[in-house]
Amino acid sequence: MAVDPLSQPLFYCTPEVDDALAERRPLVALESTLLAHGLPPSERARVADELEAVVRSEGAVPATIAIVDGRFCLGLAGPERERVIAGGAEKASLRDLSVALGLGGVWATTVASTMAIAARAGIRVFATGGIGGVHRDVVETFDESADLMALARYPVAVVSAGAKSVLDLPRTMERLETLGVPVIGFGTRELPAFITAKVACRWWPAPTRSRRWPGCWWPASIGCRRVAFWWSSRRPRSWPSRR
Numbered sequence: 001m002a003v004d005p006l007s008q009p010l011f012y013c014t015p016e017v018d019d020a021l022a023e024r025r026p027l028v029a030l031e032s033t034l035l036a037h038g039l040p041p042s043e044r045a046r047v048a049d050e051l052e053a054v055v056r057s058e059g060a061v062p063a064t065i066a067i068v069d070g071r072f073c074l075g076l077a078g079p080e081r082e083r084v085i086a087g088g089a090e091k092a093s094l095r096d097l098s099v100a101l102g103l104g105g106v107w108a109t110t111v112a113s114t115m116a117i118a119a120r121a122g123i124r125v126f127a128t129g130g131i132g133g134v135h136r137d138v139v140e141t142f143d144e145s146a147d148l149m150a151l152a153r154y155p156v157a158v159v160s161a162g163a164k165s166v167l168d169l170p171r172t173m174e175r176l177e178t179l180g181v182p183v184i185g186f187g188t189r190e191l192p193a194f195i196t197a198k199v200a201c202r203w204w205p206a207p208t209r210s211r212r213w214p215g216c217w218w219p220a221s222i223g224c225r226r227v228a229f230w231w232s233s234r235r236p237r238s239w240p241s242r243r
Contacts, residue, residue: 010101011121014075017063021074021122026060029118029126029156032076035064036089036108044085048076055127063123065114067092067100067107072117084108094146111158112150119154126156130164130194133172144175152179162192169193 013021020027030051035044048064055062064076066084073080083089083106092100092107094116100107109117111131118126132145151158163172169191176183185191 012071017075020061030064031114032066032108112146115150115154127159133163133167136168165193
């Protein structure tokens with residue numbers, strides 16, 4: 001059912017997220033497309049709980065983002081979460097945000113739209129699996145993920161396991177350089193390809209191994225109105241190291 005976005009608050013926060021925003025405690029945004037489309041239905045609730053538990057174990061508050069009934073939901077609990085993981089949710093990227101607000105219903109957010117909503121809400125850190133990028137047939141199709149433009153536009157640090165392995169990774173790196181997006185490796189000189197750890201794609205500057213380093217670099221990045229794009233090489237030993 002269509003709704004009037006102007007007749008209600010733009011954001012709906014769970015009490016946990018609302019308190020964290022008011023008290024300026026650390027928050028980490030999480031996307032909802034994984035829960036709505038990326039997992040078998042029987043696994044969605046368990047994975048949602050595990051992802052949020054990891055964030056809490058590091059001393060932050062998780063804010064899984066979705067769009068439900070014409071509002072941006074910061075944190076999913078109760079009926080809202082059940083509706084997202086039940087199946088049938090639409091997928092909302094950047095271009096779909098106004099449509100999702102106007103049409104109502106349930107929409108799962110991508111990397112790009114999660115960044116946009118997090119930035120609007122004042123959440124500065126977002127954790128995800130693999131981002132989109134430049135596709136291998138880009139010369140013929142001009143197919144490039146909206147994730148890259150979002151990385152250049154919104155002041156949100158993105159912690160991820162690299163870009164998806166099906167992409168053209170060297171061109172993805174070139175595009176990020178053109179857009180002025182800082183790319184930082186945590187303990188690695190190679191770009192991890194989600195879900196593998198190494199590919200033949202390197203970048204400058206040298207990687208960092210210090211967990212304190214982001215606290216020094218991130219404020220400077222915000223001051224320059226740029227975003228962080230952060231990769232970690234750590235992964236289960238059972239994962240392949242090459243494609």
